[in-house]
Amino acid sequence: MLAEIKGLNEECGIFGVWGHQDAAQLTYYGLHALQHRGQEGTGIVVSDGNELKGVKGEGLVTEIFTAERMAEVSGKSAIGHVRYATAGGGGYENVQPLLFHSQTGSLALAHNGNLVNANSLKHQLETQGSIFQTSSDSEVLAHLIKRSGFPNLNDKVKNALSMLKGAYAYLILTETELMVALDPHGLRPLSLGCLGDAYVVASETCAFDVIGAEYIRDIQPGELLIIDDNGLRSEMFSVSSTKAMCMMEYVYFSRPDSNIQGINVHTARKNMGKKLALEAPIDADVVTGVPDSSISAAIGYAEESGIPYEMGLVKNKYVGRTFIQPSQSLREQGVKMKLSAVRGVVEGKRVIMVDDSIVRGTTSKRIVNLLKEAGATEVHVVISSPPIKNPCFYGIDTSSKEELIASDKSVEEIRQLIGADSLTFLSLEGMTASLGQQNGYCLGCFTGDYPTEIYPDTLQYYYQKG
Structure with missing residues (x-):
């Protein structure tokens, strides 16, 4: 997810x-x-x-x-x-x-x-x-x-x-x-x-x-x-x-059973989770992933850290992918329909919640609340990619720059907004190293460095819309 x-x-x-x-x-x-x-x-x-x-x-x-x-x-x-x-x-x-x-x-x-x-x-x-x-x-x-x-x-x-x-x-x-x-x-x-x-x-x-x-x-x-x-x-x-x-093909978009440029997507995500565990060691009781795309990274984090992986969040598979709904209010309603926290897994536990990215931060806040309402004593959010600070011009709708929470807020400010006990993003180096090589990827949404010229009318659309 x-x-x-x-x-x-x-x-x-x-x-x-x-x-x-x-x-x-x-x-x-x-x-x-x-x-x-x-x-x-x-x-x-x-x-x-x-x-x-x-x-x-x-x-x-x-x-x-x-x-x-x-x-x-x-x-x-x-x-x-x-x-x-x-x-x-x-x-x-x-x-x-x-x-x-x-x-x-x-x-x-x-x-x-x-x-x-x-x-x-x-x-x-x-x-x-x-x-x-x-x-x-x-x-x-x-x-x-x-x-x-x-x-x-x-x-x-x-x-x-x-x-x-x-x-x-x-x-x-x-x-x-x-x-x-x-x-x-x-x-x-x-x-x-x-x-x-x-x-x-x-x-x-x-x-x-x-x-x-x-x-x-x-x-x-x-x-x-x-x-x-x-x-x-x-x-x-x-x-x-x-x-x-x-790079987002490996982080989220592609199915875990696909191979891209000879690299299995599940393996890449699992490696990102392992790198994250090395970069962000946390004293906790369970690791859980936000379904579905974050499961691989959560498994990697659990394996590297030695903290057991548990299914702390469950997705209702009969609900459509709510992010495609035409309004933010409908997307927010869809979140409530789509995810449930498993009280028997998280109650009384310090939980590490692994997700693949944070865009606006609104959903991350609701998921943290879900876990705490189910009895989690602490919720530590770890993200298997760096902060998304810039729009994508190549076919991924990352909304306007103003709607990207990391474009103008620090990690600590984001942590406070989502209500997590801690928040850590995977480093750029850790993400690319997870694929076995440092070069050959578009990292524009993370770095602002794009592989092609971006035309003025396109820049105006993405930086001023919304």
Whole structure:
């Protein structure tokens, strides 16, 4: 559980299949495995070799893809998307994949990430006659492709991708090929696998496990991978010397059974917990984690400290992920529905509560209160990442800088606000060391040092909204 249940909202998830007779059904299962990455909307576009057809809607995978609707789409290739609205907001028209038809053929695209130059590109395109059908930044790529003067689609796509700035993992489906692209810094995870003779692509490797696919490799930063009936071919549309995978993928976003850049997410989080125990030794009786993403770090803390891990907090699994609700008041009500403290575990005990981050601090305060109301004599909060002081511009909604509690408050001030007996954040060095290497990550939300230029209109939006 991300610390605000949640003040940080997730990115999106994408999944694609080429060369399988049950492409739509496989995409359904793949998207279900990626549901944690977005719950506002979902869609699938399928190609039968002659035309593209799509099904999409606002809601969960199981809600949108009924048996009747899945019967509408069949083919040997497909792409799918689960969405959390960042740039462009919500609405049916923004649910992906976006599908475009023209006299020269159809094209569908699914995007995970956020473009920091989307507004300037939109302005440029509109002055040239483009009319946008959505408010999503993802649509920009389709217009750039269509307006490219290159003679073939591959060159059109590479030229268009080279104009984008920010974080993007794209799947582009036509009647005859599936294109896979990752931004030059590799800010988003994207992996290639196979299922028999078919190829699959997913934001996380956990989606491969669900369908029985075999992992092949990660998509490389700046790579355009083209998959068609002749197989695979790889081309580079850009080369960057700075790789910058989003650190929050390891801290929270990805499922613990996924591997990113060869690193198992559960293992990384467990290592963060161990580092935290070394950096913040506390005399206590039990360690507990805030479900779900903090459990791995809590286990690591318990193992390293020798203090027993106990299930001091229980999540009601029948309640949706409340952080996606449209208002803070609804998110707060969702917290009360979602978590319960286990009195038999925490009563009369000094409790170490492990969480992955603190954003606004409001939910952390309520969880501390839950534990104390259940009889905990002390609640020590330890966070398996450094303080989040800066917005993310790459597809994670960290709200305005003013809403980030650590942007203008000290650790002691935050401790007082949440009512904890102590508060410790993992150091930046401890976090990166937990992954076995110090470089190759985007740490912008912690340090304010971003891997790309941030355009003025984007800065204004994030620093002044709210």
